[in-house]
Amino acid sequence: MPAKTAAPADAEAEAPKKKKLPLLIGGVVALVAVGAGAWFFVLAPGDAEAAAEPEPEPEKGEVVPLEPVSINLANGSYLRLGLALQQTVEAAEAVDGSEALDLAIKTFSGRTTEELAKPEVRDQLKAELLGEVEEAYPDEVMEIYFTEFVTQ
Known part of the structure; x- marks a missing residue:
């Protein structure tokens, strides 16, 4: 009979071990996952180095205020518009802004003050004007800046 009493005691001793085994395996898997994630996001070579080096901006020339x-x-209102032209480095001398001002007048004439009060409309018109100015001054102007923008 002693053999029968020993078997249930061994079964009771193995029961806690069986409960601890899944917890132990789960803990090991979690540690491996955390380590892999840390390596991937922090220590991974390649893209991290490329992302750390910013793209160099194109060299800018002189800014010519107009x-x-x-x-x-529209409706008897007016816009007082001041512009400055950002020249490229290749531009030999300060550009004459007469054509840029003419293009600005054509772009903004007849608009309403409500239209021009919306930032997205202003940005769209500025992008349109920049395209026309770049076409008029090839390889000489790379950006335009509004130095005054007052409606009344």
């Missing part, structure tokens, strides 16, 4: 102009808007 005299502000008054542009007639």
Whole structure:
């Protein structure tokens, strides 16, 4: 009979071991996952080095401010617009901004003050004007800046 009593005691001793085994395996899997994640996001070679080096900006030339102009808007309103032209490095001398001002007048004339009060409309018109200015001044102008933008 002693053999029968020993078997249940061994079964009771193995029961806690069986409960601890899945917890132990789960803990090991979790540690491996955390370690792999840390390596991937922090220590991984390759893209991290490329992302750390910013793209160099193109070299910019002189900024040429132009005299502000008054542009007639719809309903008897007007826009006082000041521009500056960012030249490229290749531009030999300061550009004459007369054509840029003419293009600005054509772009903004007849608009309403409500239209021009919306930042997204202003940005769209500025992008349109920049495209026309770049076409008019090939390899000379790379950006335009509004130095005044007042509606009344």
